[in-house]
Amino acid sequence: MTKAIPTFQYIVPASQPTPGKHLQKTFTRGLAPFAFNGARPSRWGSRNLYTSASTGVHCEPYIASQGRNQQLNLVHTRRFACATDSPTMEYKMIGPEHCAQVIEHLRHNFFADEPLNKAAGLCQNGSSCAALEDHCAEAIQDRMSVMAVDVKDAGTYKIAGVVLNGILKPNDTAKALEKLDSSGDAHFRKIFEMLHKHNLKHNLFEHFDVQSMFDVRILSVDSSYRGQGIANELVKRSVAVARKNGFRLMKADATGIFSQKIFRSNGFEVFSEQPYCKYTDENGKVILPVEAPHIKMQLLYKAICGDDQDDKVPNH
Ligand code: ACO
Numbered sequence: 001m002t003k004a005i006p007t008f009q010y011i012v013p014a015s016q017p018t019p020g021k022h023l024q025k026t027f028t029r030g031l032a033p034f035a036f037n038g039a040r041p042s043r044w045g046s047r048n049l050y051t052s053a054s055t056g057v058h059c060e061p062y063i064a065s066q067g068r069n070q071q072l073n074l075v076h077t078r079r080f081a082c083a084t085d086s087p088t089m090e091y092k093m094i095g096p097e098h099c100a101q102v103i104e105h106l107r108h109n110f111f112a113d114e115p116l117n118k119a120a121g122l123c124q125n126g127s128s129c130a131a132l133e134d135h136c137a138e139a140i141q142d143r144m145s146v147m148a149v150d151v152k153d154a155g156t157y158k159i160a161g162v163v164l165n166g167i168l169k170p171n172d173t174a175k176a177l178e179k180l181d182s183s184g185d186a187h188f189r190k191i192f193e194m195l196h197k198h199n200l201k202h203n204l205f206e207h208f209d210v211q212s213m214f215d216v217r218i219l220s221v222d223s224s225y226r227g228q229g230i231a232n233e234l235v236k237r238s239v240a241v242a243r244k245n246g247f248r249l250m251k252a253d254a255t256g257i258f259s260q261k262i263f264r265s266n267g268f269e270v271f272s273e274q275p276y277c278k279y280t281d282e283n284g285k286v287i288l289p290v291e292a293p294h295i296k297m298q299l300l301y302k303a304i305c306g307d308d309q310d311d312k313v314p315n316h
Contacts, residue, residue: 088152089160089230091237094145102140102147103133105159110220115256116194116297119276119290120187131188139166139217144245146237148221148230161221163234165241168215168251170205190287194279195253195297202272202299208249214242216252219259231259235266243304250302256294268300 094102111117111132112125123129139145144165149157177196180189204213216238221230242250252268254260264270274297276290 086150086228088150090149090151090157091233092147092149093143093241094140094147094162094164095143096140098147099137099140101159102145102162102164103128103136105162105222106133106136106218106220109222110218113223114220115290115294116191116288117187119288120190122187122191129185129188131183131185135192136164136218139164139215142166144214144238144241146234146241148225148234150225159222160225161230161234162218163216163220163231163238164218165238166215166217168213170211173199194274194288198272198274198297198299199253204249204251204271204299204301207271208301208303210249212247214238214245214247214250216250216263219252219262231262232265235262239266239302239304248304250304252300254298254300255290260298260300263298263300263302266302268302270298271301272299273297274299 107123107128108126111123111127111129117123117132122132142165144167146163146165147159148161150160151157173196177193177200180192180196183189205211216235219231219234221234239250250268251271252259252263254263276288276294276296277286279287281287
């Protein structure tokens with residue numbers, strides 16, 4: 001049985017440099033009696049695990065600045081169930097024939113939930129967004145995408161998650177940025193202007209001297225299947241697809257702390273970052289006010305060697 005993974009947040013005033021006691025108080029009062037495993041507050045940023053003495057549930061701290069305060073987010077990291085071992089869960093390559101079904105999944109799970117879409121107010125859960133749908137359909141055409149499907153009776157299935165991967169060539173991002181000018185969707189423009197500009201400034205093609213890249217564009221898991229390792233498995237399988245197709249380099253723009261963690265645990269490394277609070281307009285107003293615990297976009301890459309062993313990073 002799957003349980004949702006809860007995320008807890010606690011605001012630490014900047015005036016309190018050692019708020020450990022306050023935390024403990026909050027957790028003992030509001031939730032199960034928590035005891036922290038002695039990690040010192042000064043090391044909160046370095047991923048100490050806080051462990052509940054009573055339940056053994058791990059919490060991982062993430063710190064985000066919020067004006068003069070720091071926001072400490074404790075996130076349960078224990079997996080409650082593992083869908084990757086489920087006998088009904090299968091992983092399949094996505095073909096153009098699956099496009100409509102994949103888009104329907106994204107309308108209900110990615111369009112409204114992804115941190116930047118949410119910040120821009122791109123669309124309501126279940127509604128369509130033509131510009132983003134075109135972007136997704138384009139990736140599907142490259143036939144490198146993978147889906148997790150929960151197989152029901154009589155061969156029917158439900159899409160539990162998808163990873164949409166595309167092939168990226170050196171001029172594609174500049175062209176996409178140019179094309180954005182003619183997009184009538186101001187929210188879509190806001191999001192992709194930031195992503196494209198960042199990628200042009202931090203140019204992986206030049207740095208690694210490659211002529212094509214395997215671009216992990218969309219990672220989405222149905223909300224009722226989250227926390228079971230599906231996204232992790234989709235990224236792992238994408239690495240296998242990239243390797244099989246002879247790519248030397250993979251990249252992803254990871255917009256939230258969970259996707260960032262998933263990519264890193266699959267051997268991706270951070271190439272550059274865009275803190276959301278520093279992406280502002282000419283009046284200093286934050287353009288994409290992304291909600292905590294997400295604080296920055298990370299451009300991640302993974303270099304791929306011929307064998308299945310460790311992938312060494314060329315010249316970085
Ligand atoms: N709270 C705490 N931990 C989490 C959460 C969460 N909400 N989501 C993922 N994690 C952690 C897991 O604990 C796990 O860590 P572990 O390996 O140490 O146990 C790790 O992240 C992998 O988790 P999965 O179960 O594989 O992730 P899941 O299948 O739940 O999917 C995803 C994660 C894709 C981010 C999902 O929440 C989602 O679809 N969100 C909305 C869309 C989105 O934000 N997509 C990513 C944007 S970036 C891009 O598309 C390239």
